[in-house]
Amino acid sequence: MVGSNDRSKFRLTVRYIVATALLLVMVFPYLYMVLSSFAAWNQVDRKLIPTSYTLKSYIWLFTGGESGVPRPWLHAFFNSVFVSLASTLLMMVFGVMVSYALAKVKFRGRSFVNNVILFQMFFPAIILLVPNFLVIQKVGLYDTYWAMIIPKAVSLWAIFMYTNFFKAIPTAFIEAAKLDGATDLQILYKIMVPMSKSITTVIFLFLLMERWTELLWDMIVVRSDGMLTLNVLLSQMFGPYGAYPGPMYAASVLLTLPIVIIFLIYSKKFKEGMQFSLK
Amino acid sequence: MGTKNNNGLGWLFTSPYLVFAVVFFVVPLAWSLYLAFTNWDLISPDYQNVGVANFIKALGSPAVRAAFFVTFKFMVVFVPLVTVMSLVVAVLIQGLPRFKSFYMVGFFLPYLSSGVVASLIGKGFLSYSSPINVFLREQFGLKINWLGSPFSALMVVSVIIAWKFIGYYGLILTSGLESIGKEVYEAAAIDGVTETKRFWTITLPLLYPAIYTTLILSVGVTFGIFTEVYQLTGGGPNFATNTWQMEIFNQAFKNLQAGYASAVAIIASVVTFISIYIIRKLLEMWGKRNGWV
The missing domain is CATH 1.10.3720.10 (MetI-like)
Structure with missing residues (x-):
């Protein structure tokens, strides 16, 4: 019986790994969105996981950037x-x-x-x-x-x-x-x-x-x-x-x-x- | 006392709905039936009755014909995609002894997304210099204009919409799976039925009511596609993603042809109603023939 117990334990582990991997794929668009919102502008949509970060995007949102006229x-x-x-x-x-x-x-x-x-x-x-x-x-x-x-x-x-x-x-x-x-x-x-x-x-x-x-x-x-x-x-x-x-x-x-x-x-x-x- | 009628209270409490139904259902319905036979342009005070001209024009229009077929194309891609994926999600999380609600909540998160946001993320992700396109170009020499070619535009929009609904439908299917008693499986295991066979002969038939629900819901979704298409393709390229809503929106609010748009909307409603009715009946027949209902 020990063998079958090991097998079901192994199965369960695989199930958790697959479920976690699938979950990561499903929430990845959200992660991508958050990371990209903080990414340096030359890395946005250029890197899957950006390496340098800035608050520039948020500041732009509220100051209007170079136009100086913030959108509401x-x-x-x-x-x-x-x-x-x-x-x-x-x-x-x-x-x-x-x-x-x-x-x-x-x-x-x-x-x-x-x-x-x-x-x-x-x-x-x-x-x-x-x-x-x-x-x-x-x-x-x-x-x-x-x-x-x-x-x-x-x-x-x-x-x-x-x-x-x-x-x-x-x-x-x-x-x-x-x-x-x-x-x-x-x-x-x-x-x-x-x-x-x-x-x-x-x-x-x-x-x-x-x-x-x-x-x-x-x-x-x-x-x-x-x-x-x-x-x-x-x-x-x-x-x-x-x-x-x-x-x-x-x-x-x-x-x-x-x-x-x-x-x-x-x-x-x-x-x-x-x-x-x-x- | 419990059997006495209370007419005043009944009508008073249902009056919000009744007023709403008159103002936003009955009157608009009559109005659009009337408008469909006019050439009103949404602005000018006078317009003429043009008979069935709008309907004849609509039936001959490539954009309307496209809307008819595009809806079914979306259905052929989106419905199987979302059904299979939500089944996978349901089967995966149903058997988890721990952290099950964590996974349930996690998979449901995409349902909270706005179609606009999902589309913008999808567009950024597939933009010319995005990692995936650079990878495809450099490794395989593939240059894909994701939203520029009819087939891939349809696929991209379908995947984005499916992303939103997989977790939600997965939840519906999970509770369907939970309603199947453990005894059934145990009995089958004793009889030596293999796991694959168990899925097809026990799980699927007992899950039929839940699958029926998700299928009907997802078919309904395909008839109402607008946001993603509006945001990503505007119905193009060459009407390849021109859904009914997109076409009605364009005619009414861009070309300002209120009369013509009403005619298109009537055609769309009739097509939607008949299609959903037929699909329902087919699904029920399929269930009955297999003895699942």
Whole structure:
């Protein structure tokens, strides 16, 4: 039996080595991005692992380099934070509200609302790009924060996830609370939401990630420099003729780092929630 | 009390969605169906009804025809790539007795990336004097214009998108693998079934629901490709990466042909809906025929 034990030990070691190697390959683009953002400019995209380092790329980002006119990177960063948080929070609040009604409130027309949501979920959203832009323009929201927040204030996916989760919470809890005189709003925020912490983490992170990295919509509904999100500014500054690879990597770090940090903070809860939501 | 209807509360709590659905779904839908039959240019106050002219023009346009085929080309490259790689990731980390969550979190990190950032890194990595190109030139005399030739541009974009999704799908497949009981494998081991055979006869069939999920998700991804293509190729070279979103964006917001773009969008939606429906049915049939469902 000792031989077979050795063999499985060997196998496990190989498995760890292969997994680690693959993981390194997968996170290498991130490493490359960080290293390149600190690399001396004559080494950016010239060396896989740069040998000399500088803060020049970051300084350029905030001073504008030789032109002396800094692009609004910090401003764009705060635009991104504001827009992403506002729109994600609205998606969460509305998601919880709508789902509570769909899962736990009996009302005439419930199955109708359910069917409309399902229909919209399976409807190819591609058709809505142009007319949604026109709606925003028509109501006078073009080039405002609202243009980036309101059309992304409701998430069908969040409603779908919460509805399924709420359905699994026993109605007895709600009835007991009602006997104690709790209102529906209290039940929602004191029972339903606290009971769905892990799935809330998953929904919040997925919505935030998606919102943070949105390009197309934020690009078409906003025009002035001071309104652009970081993702859009990055895309515009380093398009086909971008000549400053160092600052490009620095700006990429600026965009990537916050979302990675938030994810790592919540990663444990995220894992629990994922295990639940995938079952 | 539990069976009493509460109509006011129900409608009140669902009203955010209902208002949203009217403003950003029903009205836009009707609007684009109307616009598709006009020649509106997004700016001028007056425009004419042009009947089905936009649709006829779209069906004859090389860019639209390219969008139709490009989506399926992406599917043929991207879907198998992301499926196989996420299976590899899932099988690798599923059996790890320690540090499993470390690997899970690590593999998931690319999913957090912005398509813009991923594209810029990819572009820098493949730029003319980048280490990989210098190596290929000096060692093999290979001069590859990665984004300049149709085939490699398609491959580069596919790999960049796959990079993002491998860890996420790997996570879905891992939890699929975990739901398979150990007893099944133990029984098979006693019966002397080899490991390779076990994968094909036990793992894969029991994993079918999870694989079905990732396949449907990844097919959906191919119909929505925009950011990477916009950032890297603009749909080129010669429409080789011109996706539906790219084409609609170009027509509506670059050429300012709102009417024509709406017609293209309607065609795109119909193609998307039918394709996904057929792919779903085929996958279900495939599962049923093998007795996996």
